[in-house]
Amino acid sequence: MSLAALLEAGESVFSAWSSIPDSQTVELVAGLDFGAVTLDMQHGGHHEDSVLRGIGGIRLNRKHPMVRIPVGRFDMASRALDMGAEAVIAPMVNSVQDARAFAAAMKYPPTGLRSWGPSFAMPRSGKSDGQAWLETANAETIAFAMIETRQALSALDDVLAVDGIDGVLVGPSDFSIAWSNGRTVDPALEDMMPAIETIAQKTRAAGKHAAIYVVDPGLVGRFHEMGFRLFALGAEAAYMQEGAPAMLKAARDSIKF
Template sequence: MPNVLAELHGRLGRGETILNGWLHLPGGVSAEVMGHAGYDALTIDLQHGLIGEGGLVPTLQAMAATPAAPFVRVPGLHAPDLMRVLDAGAVGVICPMIDTPGQAAALVQACRYPPQGTRSFGPTRARLVHGDTYAARADAHTVVFAMIETAVALANLDAILDTPGLSGVYVGPGDLSLSLTGHATLDFRGGDVEEAVARIARATRQRGLIPGIFTQGGDLARAAMALGYRFVTAGSDFALLAGAARGVLGDLRAGTPTPSTSLY
């Protein structure tokens, strides 16, 4: 994975859009398939995915044979978890349910070395895969996303975005729509949810930060990019497999293929 930290940082700095794939399935093979398919980055989901902590490093190793940059969504705001995934070689972290500027500051602190933060030194696998100069480059190049997915976070958006050291925010449309409307959906087009999603992108870009979002791919990903999102998750291994299987079976049974409605 030579120079993947610098390459990703450079692309984001130039304002390019990063297409991210989402990994729920254990075993590492789907990471290889998704990485070789051409995703710019892949995110291991340790919050809702089926990849346990013991599967973290094998999945990162599978990813290392592909051009995709490795990200991890941690289970929650827990400093040891954040440090562990970075030490294992992730170039970026996505942390769920960040509702306040204090939580955003704690997230950044855990991901940055002193004096900027409180990350403990021990980049075991990170130094192996990113080189001996990793520690000197980590603070500048590691991507730290706070997830905006509740009405409380939306109310605190400006203060969260003003957190020093934060790379950007990442929208979870399922939880955000659930919090705003009482109904979880990934389709953010229309109503209060669309207005919120557009506002998040606009406020994030105004500060020179990176707006990210989860989509199922295709039309939703294009809609997100049109709003200015630059780190766009376009499908998960679980949902893509399920959708492809339904499509083949629907065609063979002479019915109309059923589109995926999975939140993942």
């Protein structure tokens, strides 16, 4: 089942977050018990070559590949899809103009202006019928516009109305900086939680997908109640920091003095 189909069905999807541009590392992350893996080109080290190679490892583990492109690199959105990504996250979508440019890169005509060339995407998806691909690709590729500024919040209704924008992904760290007028970075800032809930509610009311990056996994339940269904968690460093202490504790506890 595609990522789009899972979200349409209301399923909760957890995405790993990959910052290290190494295909073997990506493959190891994809082997963890996440439903999807996001390759981060904005703040992570991923680049075009690592995305091309990394998506192969994600597909090999039967997980859903996602890519966060750099700010304004809507050309990379099309390339990520051609490399086999199922979803693309565009950061700093602060206006309806940004949303339209992003949607145009993500969708084939008549919705958008995506150029034909799924030479990697089709075989990686196990498909070979070009006509069937053309007829289904727009519905099965997800354009997530990031909402992380006051400008984006003000433009939310117009962004959600853009044909080809399938959902939003909240970046709570940047949102907290904007919400506090630059005074703090706190992805769990209580003062901004009503605004985040409003984002989820408006997104769901528009028939689109609500996603969020979660620094504290304990907040997932609260965000789920707000209406979010895709949750991005951690990154390679966090997975090692969580796992290594548990292994060392078990080893040390096993020694009998």
